[in-house]
Amino acid sequence: MRISAIQMNPGADKAQNLAQARELIQGALADGRPRIVALPEMWTCLGGDRAKKFAAAETLPPEGSNAAGGEAYECLREVARANKIHVHGGSIAELAGDLLYNTTVVFDPNGVEIARYRKIHLFDIVTPDGMGYRESATFKGGDRVVTFKAHGTTCGLAICYDIRFPELFLKLRQAGAEIIFLPAAFTVPTGRDHWEVLLQARAIETQSWIVAPACWGRHLDGSGEPRMTFGRTLIADPWGLVTARVPDGTGWITSRADATVTERIRRDMPVLAHRKFV
Numbered sequence: 001m002r003i004s005a006i007q008m009n010p011g012a013d014k015a016q017n018l019a020q021a022r023e024l025i026q027g028a029l030a031d032g033r034p035r036i037v038a039l040p041e042m043w044t045c046l047g048g049d050r051a052k053k054f055a056a057a058e059t060l061p062p063e064g065s066n067a068a069g070g071e072a073y074e075c076l077r078e079v080a081r082a083n084k085i086h087v088h089g090g091s092i093a094e095l096a097g098d099l100l101y102n103t104t105v106v107f108d109p110n111g112v113e114i115a116r117y118r119k120i121h122l123f124d125i126v127t128p129d130g131m132g133y134r135e136s137a138t139f140k141g142g143d144r145v146v147t148f149k150a151h152g153t154t155c156g157l158a159i160c161y162d163i164r165f166p167e168l169f170l171k172l173r174q175a176g177a178e179i180i181f182l183p184a185a186f187t188v189p190t191g192r193d194h195w196e197v198l199l200q201a202r203a204i205e206t207q208s209w210i211v212a213p214a215c216w217g218r219h220l221d222g223s224g225e226p227r228m229t230f231g232r233t234l235i236a237d238p239w240g241l242v243t244a245r246v247p248d249g250t251g252w253i254t255s256r257a258d259a260t261v262t263e264r265i266r267r268d269m270p271v272l273a274h275r276k277f278v
């Protein structure tokens with residue numbers, strides 16, 4: 001199954017971000033004939049203040065209802081249906097009372113939402129450059145481990161900072177995942193030292209393909225300090241090798257996630273059966 005991961009440079013203008021996403025997805029489709037296209041974390045609004053984040057956020061329709069949603073939600077649905085592909089919608093801000101959820105939605109080629117995952121681990125840390133992040137001031141954490149099936153393959157969902165919690169990835173593997181999506185907006189100091197290592201480690205441990213679309217560059221909203229993200233969108237195979245990565249700038253990569261590779265690695269090195277503690 002061929003999968004594309006998109007690297008974007010979203011700002012605080014939602015309409016511009018939607019246009020950028022559509023253009024990059026069309027590029028990936030023309031170039032690589034993927035069956036699944038995946039976007040990065042918070043591609044609808046990055047670098048904006050709290051008010052901009054709330055303005056870009058959407059109320060999601062009740063899960064399983066197939067009712068109409070907001071602008072980004074319907075944009076993802078339309079791209080899936082028009083191109084007959086699965087669309088992994090990176091993550092978008094979901095209205096949840098006085099806070100938001102950081103939420104992934106996935107659409108099948110008929111434009112039906114087949115999965116919804118709310119980021120579990122929130123980024124409340126200080127990076128080595130002294131910058132403080134408090135995601136929990138704006139977002140609530142989810143509490144459900146989510147997988148979905150695409151063309152018979154089980155796929156698992158995680159978002160950004162979740163990558164640092166291997167127990168979530170073990171749960172995804174135990175739920176049958178062979179491909180795990182990790183949309184991100186990594187900081188530059190943590191990305192430089194941890195991004196590839198963490199993704200490769202999770203790929204090796206879970207013996208799964210890891211698809212990690214990332215935001216990249218400066219995210220300006222015309223006021224205050226620009227926010228910077230690391231980028232380096234990549235796909236790793238279940239042996240942990242990086243099969244493709246996007247250089248600085250916007251763009252995409254496409255890799256073929258070959259199930260026979262996954263099966264062989266899991267058969268020859270049955271780490272799941274060898275576990276002692278969980």
Ligand SMILES: O=C(O)CNC(=O)[C@H](CS)NC(=O)CCC(=O)C(=O)O
Nearest residue numbers: 042123133135160161185186187190
């Ligand atoms: O807040 C938004 O607008 C979008 N969300 C993000 O950018 C999130 C929370 S601040 N970023 C991360 O989780 C970075 C993780 C990271 O960089 C690491 O684990 O090192």
